[in-house]
Amino acid sequence: MVKIASGMLLKDQPTGWIGRVVSTDLPDSEAAMLRAMGLRPGAVVRVCRRGTPTVVEVVSGHQCKCHCRCRIGIASEVCGSIVVDRESH
Amino acid sequence: MNPKAERAADGVFRVAMLGNPNTGKTTLFNRLSGLRAKTSNFPGTTQDARVAVLESGATTIELIDLPGVYSLELETSESRVCREVLDGKLALKGERAGDPDAVLVVVDGSKLARNLTIVGESLRRRLPTLVVVNMIDLARREGIEIDAEILSEKLGAAVLLVSARSGEGCDKIVSMLAISRIPNQTPPGTVEGIERWADDVYAACARPAPTHLDEGDHAGEGPSEASRRVADTTDRIDAMLIHPVAGPVILAVVMAGLFWVIFSAAKWPMDAISAAFDAAKAWIEGVLPAGILTDMLANGVVAGVGTTLVFLPQICLLFFLMSLLEDTGYLARAAIMMDRLLRPFGLPGHSFVPLLGSHACALPGIMATRAIPDFRDRLATILVAPFMSCSARLPVYVLLVSILFHDQPALGAVAFVGCYALGIVAGLGSAMIARRTILPGKSRPMILELPTYKRPSLRTAFLLTLDRAGIFVKSAGTTILAICIVLWWLGSYPRSGPSPDGDLLRAQAPLQASAEGARDFDERAARADAMYAKERSMVGMMGRAVEPVFRPLGYDWQLSVGVLSSFAAREVFVNTMAIVTTGNEDGEDEGVLERVREARRGDGTPIFSRATCWSLLVYYVLAMQCLPTLAVTARESRGVKWAFVQLGWMSGVAYVAALVTYQMLA
Numbered sequence: 001m002v003k004i005a006s007g008m009l010l011k012d013q014p015t016g017w018i019g020r021v022v023s024t025d026l027p028d029s030e031a032a033m034l035r036a037m038g039l040r041p042g043a044v045v046r047v048c049r050r051g052t053p054t055v056v057e058v059v060s061g062h063q064c065k066c067h068c069r070c071r072i073g074i075a076s077e078v079c080g081s082i083v084v085d086r087e088s089h
Numbered sequence: 090m091n092p093k094a095e096r097a098a099d100g101v102f103r104v105a106m107l108g109n110p111n112t113g114k115t116t117l118f119n120r121l122s123g124l125r126a127k128t129s130n131f132p133g134t135t136q137d138a139r140v141a142v143l144e145s146g147a148t149t150i151e152l153i154d155l156p157g158v159y160s161l162e163l164e165t166s167e168s169r170v171c172r173e174v175l176d177g178k179l180a181l182k183g184e185r186a187g188d189p190d191a192v193l194v195v196v197d198g199s200k201l202a203r204n205l206t207i208v209g210e211s212l213r214r215r216l217p218t219l220v221v222v223n224m225i226d227l228a229r230r231e232g233i234e235i236d237a238e239i240l241s242e243k244l245g246a247a248v249l250l251v252s253a254r255s256g257e258g259c260d261k262i263v264s265m266l267a268i269s270r271i272p273n274q275t276p277p278g279t280v281e282g283i284e285r286w287a288d289d290v291y292a293a294c295a296r297p298a299p300t301h302l303d304e305g306d307h308a309g310e311g312p313s314e315a316s317r318r319v320a321d322t323t324d325r326i327d328a329m330l331i332h333p334v335a336g337p338v339i340l341a342v343v344m345a346g347l348f349w350v351i352f353s354a355a356k357w358p359m360d361a362i363s364a365a366f367d368a369a370k371a372w373i374e375g376v377l378p379a380g381i382l383t384d385m386l387a388n389g390v391v392a393g394v395g396t397t398l399v400f401l402p403q404i405c406l407l408f409f410l411m412s413l414l415e416d417t418g419y420l421a422r423a424a425i426m427m428d429r430l431l432r433p434f435g436l437p438g439h440s441f442v443p444l445l446g447s448h449a450c451a452l453p454g455i456m457a458t459r460a461i462p463d464f465r466d467r468l469a470t471i472l473v474a475p476f477m478s479c480s481a482r483l484p485v486y487v488l489l490v491s492i493l494f495h496d497q498p499a500l501g502a503v504a505f506v507g508c509y510a511l512g513i514v515a516g517l518g519s520a521m522i523a524r525r526t527i528l529p530g531k532s533r534p535m536i537l538e539l540p541t542y543k544r545p546s547l548r549t550a551f552l553l554t555l556d557r558a559g560i561f562v563k564s565a566g567t568t569i570l571a572i573c574i575v576l577w578w579l580g581s582y583p584r585s586g587p588s589p590d591g592d593l594l595r596a597q598a599p600l601q602a603s604a605e606g607a608r609d610f611d612e613r614a615a616r617a618d619a620m621y622a623k624e625r626s627m628v629g630m631m632g633r634a635v636e637p638v639f640r641p642l643g644y645d646w647q648l649s650v651g652v653l654s655s656f657a658a659r660e661v662f663v664n665t666m667a668i669v670t671t672g673n674e675d676g677e678d679e680g681v682l683e684r685v686r687e688a689r690r691g692d693g694t695p696i697f698s699r700a701t702c703w704s705l706l707v708y709y710v711l712a713m714q715c716l717p718t719l720a721v722t723a724r725e726s727r728g729v730k731w732a733f734v735q736l737g738w739m740s741g742v743a744y745v746a747a748l749v750t751y752q753m754l755a
Contacts, residue, residue, distance in 0.1 A: 029164050033536055036159035038203040040284060048324050053425045055327055055539065057320070058203070069231075069320065070200050071327075071541075073425035075432070075534035 008086065010047070011054060011079035017047045018059070022083040030078060038070050045084070052076040091187060103151045103187075104266055105174050107211055108195035109204050110157035111540040113223045115139075117195055117253035118154040119552045121262060126154075128556055129181040136170045137459070139556070140181060145263045152193070153181065161210040162280070165462055175214050191217040191269045193262070198228035198235055198250065199541070201295055205287035208244065209276035217269040218246040221262060226252040227541070231319060233295060240294035245274030254546060319541075326542060330422040340423050343414070344445060351406045351449055352480070358402035366395025385577060393573020393657075394566070403480060404453045404561055407446055409554040411457070416545035421537055428535040434517040435524025437461065437532040440470040444516065447477035448509075451718045452561060455725050466532045469520050471726055472735050475718050476516030478509045482709060484663045485655075489706045492686045492697050504706070511710045515742060527734065576657045579627045588621030590614075623665070628654050642708065642744070643701040643751040645690065652708070659714040700754035704747040712743035 013019065021043045024031045038058040039045065049055035053073045074082075108114040118126070122141030130137035136156055143150040155174060156167035173179035177188035194211050196204035201222065208220055222228075222235055241248040247265055251258035276286045329335055370387045377383040414420050420442060428438030436444075439461040447454030454474045461467040478486075486508055494501035524530065587595075591614040598610035623629050632650030639649045648666075655662035666685055688696045697705075713719065713736050723732040 030534065030536065032163055033159065033165075035280065036163060036206065037536070037538060038200075049327060049331060051333075052429045053331065053535065055331065055425075060202075070203055071323070071539040073331075073421070073428075073535065073537045073539050075428060075536070078534045078536060 008084050009080055010045070010056070010074075010082040010084050011050075011076055013047045013050065013084065015047055015050045017086075018044065019084045019086045020044055022085050025081040025083070026078065034072075034074075034078075034082075037072055039072060039082070054079045095185070097190075100147060100149050101151055102145075102148050102190045102267060104153065104191045104193050105171075105189040106152055106154045106193045106195065107161075107171060107175070107207065108157060109159055109197065109200075109207060111538055112157070112195050112197040112200075112204065113253045114154065114157060114195040115553075116546055116549050117221065117223055117251070117259070117262075118152065119549050120253050120256065120259050121152060124552070124555070126552070126556070128560065129183070131170055131174075131179055132182050136166055138170075138181060143263055145267045148267050150263060150266060153189075158207070160207060166464060167462065175211065175216065189216060191219065191266055193266060194218060194220045195223050196220065198222045198225045199231055199233060201228070201233070201235065202287060202291040205290055206283055209283040209286055212244060212246065212272045212274065212276055213278065215271055215275070218244075218272050219262070219266050219269045220244055220246055220248045222248060222250045223253050225250040226255060226257065227543075236294045236296075240290070243274070243290045243293055245272035246270070323542060327422065327539070330419065331426050336422075336426045340426065343419070343423075347410050347414070348448065350410065351403055355402035355406050359399050362399050362401065363395065366391055366398070370395075384581060385574065388581065389574045389577030390570065393577060394570055398562070400450050400452075400480070401558060401561065403449050405554050405558050407449045407453050408557045409550050411442065411446065412550035412553045413545040413547075416543070416549060418540045418542040421539050425535055425537050425539065431517075432532055432534075434521045435528075435532050436469060436473075436517070436520050437463070437466045438535045438537070439466065443470050443474055444477055447474040447479060450479050450481070451475040451477065451715065452721050453557065455718065455721050456557060456560065458725065463533050465524075465528045465530060468726055468731060469523050469528050469532070471722055472523055472528075472731065472738070473516040473520045475713055475715065475722075475735065475739065476512045476519060476711065478512040478710065479715075481658060481660045481715065482508070484660045485709045486706070488663050488666070488685065489697075489702050489709070493699065493702045493706070495686065508706065508710050511707070515711050515746075519738065519742065573657070576654070579631075580623070580654055582627060583625065585618075585622045585625045587614075588617045590617040591621065623650065641751070642747045643698065643704045643755060645696065647696060648701070648705070652714075655714050657714075657716040659709055659712075662709070662714075698755075700751050703754055704751035707750045708743045708747035710743075711739060711746055713739035 008019070010021075021039060021041055023041055024034060026034070034040070039056070044059040046057045046059055047054065048057050048071065053075055055071060055073050058070045058072065106114060106118060118139060118141070121143060122139070125143075126139045126141040128137050129140050138156065139154040141152045141154075143152055153174070155171045158165070158168045158171050161168055161172045161175070170179060175189065175192065178186055180186040192211050192214070194208050196208060212218060220240070222237070222240070225235070228235065235250060237248045237250050247269055249258055249261055249265060251262070253259060276283055330339060370391045373383060373387045373391060377386070411420070424438040424441050426438070427441040431438055431440055440458070442460065443454045443457040445454075446457050451474050454477065455471050458467045458470045458474070461470060486505060490501045490504045490508075494504060524532070594610050594614035594617060598607045598614070601607040601610060629646075629650055631653055633646045635653065636644070636646045636649045639652060644652065651662045651665045654665040686697065690696060719732045719736055722735050723729045726732070
């Protein structure tokens, strides 16, 4: 069973961290762009590089194991508005 | 008759090519079109597209490569263009808007799940559709197997698995396009609905290799070694290229190498072009009878256009090498790394490549701003790009630095570097001011996909270079040609007869003891005539008229003529100064340079005093002395308003900075 630890921000996660996107608190245009790039609520992401910029790998969508491995470079201020969860079993 | 029916009657079948960025869409388009493509723009937008006409039996297919977008529903200029083309509301310049006859959706097989979202958005338009799963070879290498039959069934549209790079499957695209049908499936209309639909479609048609993240999730399946290796290698390369210290060092080395190649490899074709135009000029003057028409053709059209086209090799090399770098995946890393340095000045990381390119020539730099997604960011970059020291400034820098630091090469080198630094500082400062005044707002925080590292495609780079070179040559043959003729006229009229000094020298020529001495007198007479003619031309008169304006900067009428006549192109300053001060137009000749350095006014004071040289150097670093750049700015910003803003701002900054410099040093 997945336990959600709420309130974590993507910008605070270390390199190598893996978790799910919960929500974004961004202007509509940026939220929509991230979503279209695959970084949407429920998506599993891996932090490839922490800092400015942060590099994340979108590993899968909400329901499927799609293994898209899309890498996205994100300005740190945007990462500060992305809420994520750690997955623990 | 509606546009679609009209096209059908003409046997033309219009296909819109749609897809995410980095899906190999351009590579596929180039493979299908070869050299038959041209660039056209969408009226009322800042977007353009490549168009190609392909033949399939009796059908002529018009293939339009739309901008790459992640979704049709985003509020970006690219998405709006794609949306309106598919909805039949927008067409390329000169064409009537109407529904396309078919849509060719290109998706990346190695990132299929995400790419399916735009497929769903497209299918909802109920247009005949062919879905091409590109990079299938890369997907297979990563262990992803895609069942085309199941995918086709789920989408309700024809599906082809291809590799645009190797050509696998590409030969069937055109014939399948011609028989594509309206999809028999309609994906949901909400964002969440389409995402779930895409996940379901992917789950049904693809058998992904387990990745390094799946340990424990898939009983009995270990992580894929290939997948782990790719991710680990990419992590390691990214860590190095985006590193706060190593990243800029690598970037500096890459860019230094790039510019070394551009400047060294472009030298001989530039010399060849220059020689060809000189020969053409001499041929015209030799074949046609002397007169206004001959003079205009030789000195206005050929010499003027030649001055611009001489930069074509540099422009081609810049685009070719940049395209190769972009294709490897490196430029996206460089842009995201530069984002943190540029954003305080109101520019996004995307501006890095155009600003860098402007160091060779502002024209390709400004053309490269098309890759900047936000229009205000793009406009800010266009406005400041000409502050970067381009190669046309080099002859002016060489002249002035050699006067200032004659026999002091080390100090000369420092001054040279200082010129480049001043241009960069002025550009960034101007961007910051622009973003707080005429283009208010911060640049958008950068969100950029970092594409997979791969071997670049020479074919794609070649075709892009050809396209950009075509645009540049077209500009040189239209706007720039007109400008050259006007400037020739201003610099050549009213006509002056032989100068009194020239007559005197010519009279003395036959009295010389040797033929060489006589020839020397004739040459001096010709130089005296040239100086006399320039002084009495409209540019000469204007120089005298504006002398009071430039006097506070330390420029007398001769230097004012130099500044005015180089308004079209900075490098003309050197030739003009050579003519005005020595009568010889070869500004690169060492003897002429020496004479320019030593040139004095009637009262014996040097024309190029130390304060005047510094003032001129600062002026030429900062001033917008390039009409072709203004023409390109007007075109790329879709109006002359921004070209005038650029001219006014750069001229103002240059004037004030040169004034301060002169007054401090005089």
